[in-house]
Each structure stands twice: as structure tokens, then as C-alpha cells.
Amino acid sequence: MDGDTMYTIGELARRTGLSVRTIRFYSDAGVVPPTRRTEAGYRLYDADAAARLDLVRTLRDLGVDLATVQRLLDREVGVGQVAAAHADALDVQIRTLRLRRAVLRAVAKRGSTPEEIELMHRLARLSDEERRRIITDFIDESFAGLDVHPGFAEKMRAALPELPDDPEPEQVDAWVELAELVGDSGFRASVRRMAEFQAAELADGGLPDGAAALADLTRQKVEQAVADGVDPRSDDARPVVDELVRAFAETWDAADGAAFRRDLLHRLDIGTDRRAERYWQLLAVINGWPVPPTLTPLFEWFIDALRPRVGEGG
Known part of the structure; x- marks a missing residue:
């Protein structure tokens, strides 16, 4: 693809491996416009246009949306900026896939029912903040209005679930069990009784x-x-x-x-x-x-x- 050689859409498709329909779409969108047209109106592309098409294909394969591709080609954003943003997006996708893998392994291990599978998936995909909120809400309710030993309260609030990005099935199982446990009214009542007893004891000298x-x-x-x-x-x-x-x-x-x-x-x-x-x-x-x-x-x-x-x- 050197010199003044011009290519039709069909020739460009054979050289790049992209379909004629895809090249025409990019051309109509202004992402890879034709270099010129023949007297009959057929599009022709030079070597620069072909190189631009190769770059578009690479960016699209990396998951870059077409609008960003256009801005990148027009030099409105830098390659490094786009790469960093999409690397972050891929990190999120990878983390999600790892969680799904861990859930599936846990399901395979315990032979879960459909209802358990849904619960496991829903709880596992919560954000770190949402997981912490489930526990802190439980702690807040347990200690509400009570003067308990500050060291014990600090220990409870400091020990929050931090499910890793690539959890083992046992960790997914543990998180699901923990979420169910702190949501159990009987357990909440038991912890509240402990907190009330401790508060009364602390008021009596500790x-x-x-x-x-x-x-x-x-x-x-x-x-x-x-x-x-x-x-x-x-x-x-x-x-x-x-x-x-x-x-x-x-x-x-x-x-x-x-x-x-x-x-x-x-x-x-x-x-x-x-x-x-x-x-x-x-x-x-x-x-x-x-x-x-x-x-x-x-x-x-x-x-x-x-x-x-x-x-x-x-």
C-alpha cells in the first residue's frame, strides 16, 4: 500500500480482512473517508486511508467506541489518554469475569439451587462499598444508643469484608454466608443482647x-x-x-x-x-x-x- 496506488472498497476489504459493509460504514461515518471517487462515483482509497483503516480496526478490537476513535483520529484526545481509560475499563471487566468464575466454581462445588445461584451472583458482584455497607449497617443497629467498650466497637468497624478481585470459591461462599448471617433477625437480636450486656457492665466498672x-x-x-x-x-x-x-x-x-x-x-x-x-x-x-x-x-x-x-x- 505505497505510492499513489488507489484501492477500491473490494480491494481494501481483501487486503485488510474487513468486510465491504464495514468499510462502507466507516466511510459513511467519516472515520475513513474515501480519498476520491471515480467518474462513476466509486470510492477509492490511498495508502494513508488504508493505514487509517488498520488503526481503526485495532482500536475497535480493543473495545474503543467509534466516537472516541473519531476523536483520536482527529487528534482531539491522545493515544495515551484513550489507552489508560480503556485499560481501566478492562480491569473492571476482568474483575467481573473473575467473580463470575468464582461464583460458578462455588456453584459447581455445592450444587446450588437456582435461587442460591441468583443470590450468590447478586451478592458477589456488589461493590466493595456496598459490601462494607451491609456490615456497617448491622454494626450500627447492634450498637445504636449504647456505650460499649470503644476497643470492641473499633475492632468491629475495622473488620470489614474485602473480597479480592480474583476470589476463591470458598471466599464467595463465605461472603454469601456472611451476608445471610448479618441479615438474620435472630443473630441480630443475639448480638444486640451481647452489646447491651457489655454496655451495662461497662457502666458498672467494666x-x-x-x-x-x-x-x-x-x-x-x-x-x-x-x-x-x-x-x-x-x-x-x-x-x-x-x-x-x-x-x-x-x-x-x-x-x-x-x-x-x-x-x-x-x-x-x-x-x-x-x-x-x-x-x-x-x-x-x-x-x-x-x-x-x-x-x-x-x-x-x-x-x-x-x-x-x-x-x-x-
């Missing part, structure tokens, strides 16, 4: 020093009891209950008796909910953090062992 260590002590003692096959309702569970209750009473500077055991059981009942533990585990999966161990069953064992022995002690 937790005593050493309270945090009690969780680790409970875990150790109950893990051993479970490993030994001790039924929480059996007589073999009584020494474990007595030892743990004494540790709690000493930390709270109280006497082990029926009243203290009732209060302790009430505290454990409010603070022990598998769904609350699952909330943090799901966040960890979504965000790629280490998943916290499952400890709630150990506290449930302690509750089951303490309940029939509330009237004992002293």
Missing part, C-alpha cells in the same frame, strides 16, 4: 483485671475434660465446674455461691453463640486472614456442666 485469661483457662480445662470423654452432666464434670467457677469468682472478687453461679451462667449464656464465632471466621476467610479456632463448643460444654450445678458452691 471487666476486672485477669478476665481475659479466664477464657484460656476455660479452654484448657474443658479441652482436657472433652478429651477424657467427660459428659458435662456427669459427676466427673463437677470438679471441672468447681475449679472454673472458683477462678471466675476470684477474678471478680466474689464468693462462689448460688447467686454468683446464676450470674456466671447468665453471662455465659449471653456471650456464647456459635453464630458470633462464625461471623469472625467468615470475615477471616473472605479477607485471607488466619481463621480463628472454634472454641464455642467448649464454652457450651461448660454451660451444660454448670447449669445443673447453679445451686451448689460456697
